[in-house]
Amino acid sequence: MTFRARLLLGFGAVVLVPLTVFGLRIRAEMANRLAAEYQRRVAALVAVIRADLDQRSGDIASRLAALREALARDNRFRGQVVQGGDRTYVLDYAGDAMRLSGLSLLQIQDDAGRIVSSGHFRNEYDRTDPALPRLLATAPAGTALLRARGAEGPLLALARVDSVRLGSRAFTLVGGIAVDSSFLAHLTPDPELKVAVVLPGDSSAAADPTTQVVDSLTVPFVAGGDSAELQPARIMVSHSLASLAALRRGVAFSFLVAVLATAAIALVLASWLSTRISRPLTALAAKTADVDMDRLDVAFESDRADEIGALSRLLGAMTERLRAGAARLREAERRLAMGDLARQVNHDVKNGLIPIRNVFRHFVQAAREGPEPLAAAFRDRQATVESSITYLENLASNYARLYPHPAGEACDVNAVVRETIGRMGDTGRAEIRLELMEGLPPVRADVLALRRILENLIGNAIDSLVDRPGSVRVSTDRGAPGNGTPPVRVIVADTGRGMTQDELNRAFDDFYTTKPGGTGLGLSIVRRLVLDASGSLRVETQPGAGSTFIVELPGVKA
């Protein structure tokens, strides 16, 4: 994982984890407090409803009392129920009385429990239901919920009972007010609070405590019909948790938005910060990657006052120390090489001077013997002196070739090849064949260096033929084009003795030679001159079959 990724993750964790914990905690605390508040409101409403029901029960009682008195005074009613006959007035009485008294339910029964008049269900007359007034009379506080029959469906009412005596007959009055949606809605002015009546066996109306805060109060209930006893009904008050759920969703949404926004800001900030931190490190790493023994000039300067600046300066100091060490190493190598060279020169010069000294001693000895022996000795040893002198001259020329010459102008390779071949004169048994491609681009090189490259390669090729006939082919052609002008290749191939792998490995070492009288510097100089000309040198050889030296020099535009 990259330093930048770690920085991003770390930054995100540092920001998001506390934010998440904070949000969840706020959410839970808010839910708990609101639920407790809802519970208090529900409990308070239950108390209010209890008081309200008591008040309404009192209202019903007072209305029934008023009806009782009116009924006692009503001679027409009395006449019809006591004396019989047309009872239309009686049948309609409860309906009119019910509406006038503001009740929703009114039933008048005779002493046998027979309905003589019904306000909410006029046409249930003559049905007997003696249990109803008895059950209502036994209800605590005299009030109960009653499910009464209606023509168009049952009617739920809060009912009481009263009685009146007309003549020798007793009549009961069952009156009540409808417990319908408007009644329940009137019990609570708060739309978030819901009041419902749960009758025995009514499971569908039960409030779900997972979605609501619930409380209830028990009210006696008369089921009507064949029911023989009071049953408990409940007036259930519930506070929906929907608003809390909505609030939770809102908080969750806001929290999510906050987390996303924070994460985005953190991401951008962390990215900017990590980039700001990692960029100098990356640059420092790139600089460090450039450092090697051939390149210790990488600058590690930094103006930064922080750790990265200190690191950069430390790397710079370390590079500086490496550079000094490398210089010392090169100097030691140079000195070692110069020592080797000096010893070689000493050895070579001595090799050339020893014959001359011997000849000179011979001449000294012969001169003591007289002019004749001196002349004879001179004649006899002249060739040896000349040979030594030639050897020393060659040796001097070869050492002189170790000095590099700066390259210079664009030159025609074919022209240099022809000139070099022409200057070499007679090559004896070797046949030199030229295969020059016309139209080659010029190369930028020192003409003299190029001539020396060719002289060495062609000379080595001729020398490789030893004492057997063979040929040397010198050819030029166009190399593989790169981005610009194609390079020019100079190929010197011979049919000589070739080289073994070991010989090839050492062929370009200074002072290595397989030729008697060779200096061992020819191919070393060739390689150096080729490299100085920004070219390349390649050898293909096979023992007994000859060698091919391929020099490739970069071409330039004419």
Added chain:
Amino acid sequence: MTLLSLHRRIAILGLLAAACRGGGPHVEVPPPTPAPGDTTCVLANGRTVARDTVSVAVSDPVAAAHAPLPRNEAERLVFGQLYESLIRLDCQGRPLPGLAKSWDQASGDRWAFTLRDNARFWDGAPVTARDVLASWRGRDPALAQSALIVDDHTLTVPGAGVPFQRFADQVLAVTKGAPGGGWPIGTGGYWMTHSNPASPDELVAQPIRPTPGRPALKIVMAAPTASRDALDAGADLLVTDDPATLEYARTLSGYADLPLEWGRAYVLLAPGRDKALAGDLRLETLREAVRQDARPAEWTGSGRYWFTDLSNCNLPAGRDTLGATGRRRRIAYDQSDRSAADVAARLVGLGVLGPGAVAAGVSGAAFASSLRAGGDAAYVLELPRRVYDACRAAVELPPWAAAGTVEPLLDVRAHAIVRRGLPRMALDWDGTLHIGPP
């Protein structure tokens, strides 16, 4: 009532019952009209006082576009004065001359009707047999096609398959179109002269020719809730079944309360049943369930209610696709019908459908749709007790009626509140009130 008239009445009803059942290939000539002076169907209201105009208060709207086929009781009253069929039936079902002055048996088991010599449309044009057929063609093409014109005043119709009483039906009233639309031109004793632009609910029917005892009729629309106001405003005649109005009218010394015929019946119609729903219940207490003048359903005379025997009508027997469990356990009624609501409530109170069943008032169009579909366990609806053609009336019943049960529950009737001294009025068999001399 004399012994002779009783015998004759029994004979007439027997003949009509035979005609209603479709009869055999041979037809009998209906008996002659009641003897002059028979006042069985005349509404007695005391000594007649001559007057030019009688104000008639009606509680339903009267529309010219419906003429001559009434759609409510007000139109029945008004159209009955304006349009004539070949015959009339008095309240006992005895034929009376209408547009036809006489009828007889013709060859080929046909009846021959002879038109009145002075029969004329309102515009003065004489009424011919062709006019009769032209009127029938639009309302009963089959009958019109089977009728034959003998001469300008005589036509014959097949006697088999057509009950003779049918020729008293307003469906077969003779009319012709009025130029420019409006009221169709009829042949009755009155013609509709104009509407008062200042009082769009007021109509005036003038007698065709000045006749003693036939005053002009001013028809005033009075909502049912304003019936007492109509009496206070001076209405001479009010037909109503509103108990409050009747009770109020009885307190007015200038008016007489004349109960009309038991003209309509409340029935319990139950689809998919082969057993009566209310058969075992104490239906005698049903009368007290409604406010209007009612009695437990009772068919007097021979035969029975037309809707209880439709086997001769070849009605398509609708399949019961819902079944008992597919129906709502409720007794449905038209919520605009107060008495139907009372009857349905009483049936629920008596436990006709068992515990938990309810009565359900359904608005007009929805009730008609529900009735057609038969989606409720039972229906309470009001039907005419007497119809001229039972099979034709049965078409108005839901298609499943033939496979269900129809139980008559209550007979109800309206009352005529009549100002004392009004001209003579007579009741027809279908309850139509005729004002003026016969």
